[in-house]
């Protein structure tokens with residue numbers, strides 16, 4: 001659910017843009033968005049448009065769901081880890097280190113959410 005700290009993030013998602021927070025004090029990006037940098041606790045953070053590129057860091061299949069879906073941590077090109085779902089491929093085709101790209105799709109409640117799908121060179 002959006003909070004004061006994440007409202008800007010969700011507003012951008014509605015416009016199919018992915019934002020992360022970056023810190024002017026230490027230069028590192030983070031996710032989920034916070035007013036204070038989790039790396040150095042500086043309040044000097046600002047919004048940064050993310051490229052939407054990421055690689056699969058770890059993943060598992062939610063087999064109890066029908067159809068099963070893939071829950072994964074992906075590492076954004078900007079550095080932060082993001083918990084998301086992998087879409088657009090069979091669960092058996094997901095691999096650690098796979099290149100993925102953000103895609104925006106409505107969830108069951110109709111809310112736009114960022115998911116990730118394999119990029120062209122990895123797609124089967």
Ligand SMILES: [Zn+2]
Nearest residue numbers: 023026037040
């Ligand atoms: Zn920092």
